[in-house]
Amino acid sequence: MLTINSERLLADLAELAEIGRTEDGGVSRLALSPEDVAGRQWFQERVNAAGLEFRQDGAGNQSAILPAADPQALTLIIGSHLDTVRNGGRFDGALGVLSALEVVRTLKEVGQTLPVHLEAISFTDEEGAVVGLFGSQAVAGQLTPAHFTNPRGGVETLRDGMARLNLTVDSILAARRDPATLAGFVEIHIEQGTRLEEANLDIGVVTGIVGIRSAWLKFQGQAAHAGTMPMLKRADALWGAAEFIQQAKTIVIDQFSPGVMNCGQIALAPGSFNIVPAEVTLALEFRHGTEEQLDAMAATLYPLAETVAQANGLTVTITETSGCVAAPSAEAVVQAIETAADKLGLSHTRLMSFAGHDTQSMAAITPGAMIFVPSVNGISHSPKEFTADQDVINGANVLLQTVLILAQ
Ligand SMILES: [Zn+2]
Structure with missing residues (x-):
């Protein structure tokens, strides 16, 4: 069975954690801040180094793309976000983006093309330093004038951040994707709770975001x-x-x-x-x-x-x-994740996400679901946030197998 390169994934996670690293080992990469810009630069370099196609849309979302043979094929998107809260952890968001990159990189390496375009995405400002779910809402066409006139991070933060990334209101609105071109969306994330840890389970299959x-x-x-x-x-x-x-x-x-x-x-x-x-x-x-x-x-x-x-x-x-609004997962994607976990001999359970994620924007325009991996003591948004190496590797392999199932 094809598996991801675990050493490369773990090395990427460690390297990225150095960008915006805080004194007590946490990470501050607030969306659109200079640290975020450095993280984006690093991500682009990793995508280029893998020989993958790099794309940045008008909302600043960054993607690594493995194109299908047929240009008219649908696009399957996998990913999460690279921004963090102030003095947050190394895994929230980063795990989802780097696992997605690793999956695309693995397929590229073995020369496997899929019947769909595969896109590993890093969404702008999930955590809400500026707007919250900014990039994914732009893709889903959910941004309204109020998001620009009354952003939760303040108008100046938004204006300065947009200037730093060369974004305009028009470019952000143009990031909207036509649902008819999409095949689905899958995001890996740390659980940020203790349900998997307490039940000693490997994988959480998210049935919806509350x-x-x-x-x-x-x-x-x-x-x-x-x-x-x-x-x-x-x-x-x-x-x-x-x-x-x-x-x-x-x-x-x-x-x-x-x-x-x-x-x-x-x-x-x-x-x-x-x-x-x-x-x-x-x-x-x-x-x-x-x-x-x-x-x-x-x-x-x-x-x-x-x-x-x-x-x-x-x-x-x-x-x-x-x-x-509640965002239920697509049953077909949930089942694909369960099948993938079974193939890998990993234990799993269905659960709901009580925190917000980019998947809630994406699930509105394409079939979506999430894969959770255990968080030690359920701690997140903290330098103490931790997920064991084996759980990181398990999650990325489940994502790879899920992609192979959904691509068919
Ligand atoms: Zn997150």
């Missing part, structure tokens, strides 16, 4: 003297908010597992030792695998907020804010 809903919940009661107002006469907004959090937690665990909820921010007014809280604003977020499950969570959690508010003599207003 959607995210978020809302501001504003509980309103009545400010009062914290000493003189009798307990039973209080309309304490925090009592309602606290009760909501406790009940929502139990309901989500009992009825919506593996869905999750979080209250990550709370503002309280007037905000004093000696005043009963009159107003509490709570940031509620919940995640699940399909839009139907998210609808069901919304249809339970929002009425719960109303019931709890009423029981505490409060009112509540619920304002939904920006979220993210």
Whole structure:
């Protein structure tokens, strides 16, 4: 069976980790920063050294291409991102790009062409130093004017970064790919969780990336003297908010597992030792695998907020804010990954991704899925992020076999 060159892949991972290396062994290659530009330069050199065709699109996405004999063939894309968070790890993103490069390089080396064009891609700004899923959303045609006028990294960061890479709004929008030309998308990534490690499994086959809903919940009661107002006469907004959090937690665990909820921010007014809280604003977020499950969570959690508010003599207003649509994987790609793992004698399980990835953009325009490999202690976005060599090698070999299955 054809396998990847593991020494070459591990050497690439080590070499790339030197670009933007931090004092404690982490990596800072924020998208569109000078370190990112150095990483891009290094990647281009690796692609050229392998004798592969190099391509950079208008959104700065970089690709290594192994063309099919027929120019009209569809394109199968594999890859991830080379940017990192501030003082992040060596594997998040880099593993997916370098494994993809290694797969293309291996096929080129043995002179094997496929019935599809094979493209190993490195997407611009997955982590969101500037926009988030910037390159993959450009490819999927999902960018809107708001991404340019109100980017999460600020307008100046975006403008300076675009200038550094010679990108324009027009060039970025032109990076959109016609879905009719695509055969699929596969991304390898570290799990960033402990499910594989705890079950002692080699490979996670991702059935989908969760959607995210978020809302501001504003509980309103009545400010009062914290000493003189009798307990039973209080309309304490925090009592309602606290009760909501406790009940929502139990309901989500009992009825919506593996869905999750979080209250990550709370503002309280007037905000004093000696005043009963009159107003509490709570940031509620919940995640699940399909839009139907998210609808069901919304249809339970929002009425719960109303019931709890009423029981505490409060009112509540619920304002939904920006979220993210769930991105189920394509069953055919999921099965191809499972078959590939079986061929290699690797244990595997299906699981959902609770973090965002470039695959969620790509899955909207072409059949896609992800391969997860174990992360030690589930740690990521940290210099302590670690995946064992054998898991890196296993993942890349599963990707190679998956490509061979999907290409047919
Ligand atoms: Zn990532």
